[in-house]
Amino acid sequence: MHIVGTGLLGTSLGLALTRGGCVVTLEDTSPTAVRLAADMGAGTAADPHPDTGLVVVAAPPDVAADVIVAQLRALPDATVTDVASVKGVVLDRVRALTVGTELDRYIGSHPMAGRERSGAVSARVDLFEARPWVVCSDEATPAGRLDQVVAVAEAVGASVLHLEPEFHDSSVARVSHVPQVVSSLMAAQLTDMPVEGIALAGQGLRDVIRIAASDPGLWTQILAGNAAEVRAVLTALRDDLDRVVDALALETGSYAVLASAIAAGNEGHRRIPGKHGQAPMVYAIVTVVVGDEPGGLARLFTDVHALGVNVEDVRIDHATGHRLGSLDIMVLPDREQDLVVGLQQRGWRLPEHPEPDEAQATSTTVEDGSAG
Amino acid sequence: MHIVGTGLLGTSLGLALTRGGCVVTLEDTSPTAVRLAADMGAGTAADPHPDTGLVVVAAPPDVAADVIVAQLRALPDATVTDVASVKGVVLDRVRALTVGTELDRYIGSHPMAGRERSGAVSARVDLFEARPWVVCSDEATPAGRLDQVVAVAEAVGASVLHLEPEFHDSSVARVSHVPQVVSSLMAAQLTDMPVEGIALAGQGLRDVIRIAASDPGLWTQILAGNAAEVRAVLTALRDDLDRVVDALALETGSYAVLASAIAAGNEGHRRIPGKHGQAPMVYAIVTVVVGDEPGGLARLFTDVHALGVNVEDVRIDHATGHRLGSLDIMVLPDREQDLVVGLQQRGWRLPEHPEPDEAQATSTTVEDGSAG
Structure with missing residues (x-):
């Protein structure tokens, strides 16, 4: 070799x-x-x-x-x-x-x-x-x-x-090259913003622009090398964008165009396969409050493992200013109930699954129960 | 109240x-x-x-x-x-x-x-x-x-x-409303793709289109309610997009335009604050191979905690077909070395930090060392 x-x-x-x-x-x-x-x-x-x-x-x-x-x-x-x-x-x-x-x-x-x-x-x-x-x-x-x-x-x-080479190139234009361009163009719109406005950024924006950190030299080569396919997809996207811009005009605006643009995005989103290239799997999401102190994640995952539940994915939310961390644990739907009950028994706070007396709790009880 | x-x-x-x-x-x-x-x-x-x-x-x-x-x-x-x-x-x-x-x-x-x-x-x-x-x-x-x-x-x-209301509306147009439109428009481009092409999707695309799953009814109201600001930002983005489309044309193409579009994205990306709304913090990233079996995350975070290192963020990579999971652990830069050495001593495999004899190892040694 x-x-x-x-x-x-x-x-x-x-x-x-x-x-x-x-x-x-x-x-x-x-x-x-x-x-x-x-x-x-x-x-x-x-x-x-x-x-x-x-x-x-x-x-x-x-x-x-x-x-x-x-x-x-x-x-x-x-x-x-x-x-x-x-x-x-x-x-x-x-x-x-x-x-x-x-x-x-x-x-x-x-x-x-x-x-x-x-x-x-x-x-x-x-x-x-x-x-x-x-x-x-x-x-x-x-x-x-x-x-x-x-x-x-x-x-x-x-x-x-x-x-086939042509099929490869048209596919990667859609799943890789155009997403790079879109992410970069979006991030570029933030360049001139005052810091007070940037402070409102949440996790959604962060995800959309994560790959905007990529290398300009390499991406120039990639985009130029697949120019025809990238251009075709970008042109289609530009036409869709023009329709949204028109739909936002004061006089000629159309709510139907706005709604169908978001709905078309729902449809495209559903086409992406889940973990490991399997068919898209809808996991149950169990949200757990985890303090920002060391050891919280270790204790949580140790408890999850002790409950015999396999973690399919995890996601930490990082909205600006979010001091109290919460973690989404994705599990197979038929394991959700075991995980919820088991974690509550072990003292974790699950905001979406308030225990019967927690929702009505006094502030004293809450201080006791918020450890996580 | x-x-x-x-x-x-x-x-x-x-x-x-x-x-x-x-x-x-x-x-x-x-x-x-x-x-x-x-x-x-x-x-x-x-x-x-x-x-x-x-x-x-x-x-x-x-x-x-x-x-x-x-x-x-x-x-x-x-x-x-x-x-x-x-x-x-x-x-x-x-x-x-x-x-x-x-x-x-x-x-x-x-x-x-x-x-x-x-x-x-x-x-x-x-x-x-x-x-x-x-x-x-x-x-x-x-x-x-x-x-x-x-x-x-x-x-x-x-x-x-x-x-001020105007400042609020122009800011959320950039950090929330336009990212939603961009994500939805990108996802919509996937609707007609053959499954063989979709199979090439990686984590970058997934991040860009995550919020494309949002509710069309609510977003129609939000976009219509902030129409003028959203339209202004989308128009600026459309103009940038037009320049990229032109730069990809066979005859009139320009590598400089492509490179500066990606570079402008780098600049915008750098403006987003880090965790908890602090100034952007460059964390050291330690990548650890974690098997897909239950308990791997529990053992890993228990070891990280035992080493006295605080986890600032985690990220799991889910490229299509990725059976062997690897996890990026983000820590303060001055804790990186302790974490790397400590995890290796506890038997974890860190692909970016091969141990002196691992890179030259025979296949037998590798089987022993790959447990994680």
Whole structure:
């Protein structure tokens, strides 16, 4: 296995494959980056032309195609794959630059894994574990070479999805690239706000703009690389936005347009699968008041575990100025009642499930009961 | 204290004030809603004209002004406040409908609290605890009446912010109303996607569209009630969006525009305060691999507590198909090292902090060390 490009993805891949017993060689235009990745245990620095049957190009999207073609030439028997987050433009350029049967040895792929941080220093041995890994093959792809690429994805614990490049690119435009643009544009509207107004921000805004912290350099490459698809979705969104803007006009306003815009969002929201890629699961939410002091979470989760209830998800609410923390614990619906009763017996305060006498309690009783 | 409207906010307010020893009477156009709120302990059902010095109108935004004026008339000495999420249109209509000094007895307010669920049944006694509660007064507001409204907010644990109605409305347009529209419009773009494409969705998309699950009826009222401000922000956002769409055009594209759109999002993102409304705090993030089995979270937080480290925030990553859970624990930067070393000593796997021999480990060693 030869990895070209020792950034976040290349180094993480090297770490995972090396751990699995695979011999990995590393290459990067930056000697420092190769040295760092090798020191982290991602493989050994190689001369440019190692003796290998499989090359993974983990170079930035805008140079991926040229690096792929160089590798196809340098190693005339090797299969070459890449991990770029756009597949159509890379394939088009590889097709344009290759001759003869060279193209048969290229199989594009895209592991759906990443972080807000970049570089070898941010690499994680488990970055690909149980993530979708898209492999783009067609009927002309030699089965043996396809198996090589699938084997790498499976060796690092990813789940392989076979998709056409065009389908991949239009899908990631909707689930990844346009959400990034929307989040960034929303966050940009906050730039000039007075601090007194910013102080009103709650958890909803925080969630919408979390990914607005992403790297401009990388995202410029990604957006430019998938420009046609991103533009098509953004244009559709812009048309919907225009309808909302018109519906808010004083004279020509329409409540029906406003309501249907929010309702359409409900519908899209329902399409997103739940944890672990299962069908959307409606969990029961049990809200528990947890003080801000150390040890509260430890005691709570110890009690939840003692009750034999599995935690499917947790969420902490951080509205501005919220000093008394409350935690939403998501559990399977048929475990909700056990959890509620069990936690109350152990002295936790569950605001949505007041005990019979708590709602009518005097202030003295409340001070006793509010510990949590 | 008299509360008109026993939905989520009115009932929650009644629960909190009753718990604090205050005598609360309740009124609603729906006898069933009043009965439910009273049975939950939010107060007692009242004849329309109770003998009280303070009325809180917690009616829907589109009827708030009319209800306020009716209360001002019914109780000629009482101070009347409301909790509607828009303040300018309510004040304008109250001003238009009142005569003489009636207006002096109205003080608008807005507790920044809510839930994705509505109705008395979703009420929480701690809904307002440590949340911002905006009070809109001006120099003409009688000090004694202002004190009454502030006292209610403080009695339920909220933090009072004195803002002008116009400033309030333009601020919530940016931090709440436009984020809702943006999230809904984004989610709507997913409606027609094939399931194979939806399967590529990751945590970023989930965060951006979480609030797209909100109620269309309530949000139509809120958006219509703050139409001018929301429209102004959406128009600015639309102009920015147009620039991005143009920058993605094949011939006239501009990488500089794409990069500066993402960079502007970085800048806006940095303006959002951290936990508890403090200045933005950069926490150290320690990522820990936690199996999906019951008890993992309990053991982890027990160990964190034993190490004497306070947890500032937690985040679980739920990319599609992610079977092996990892948890980000956010702590004060000067506690990071203690936590990392302590957790490793207790056998936890920290992917970003491989132990010296782990990165080079054979597969056997890794199986031993991966327990977590």
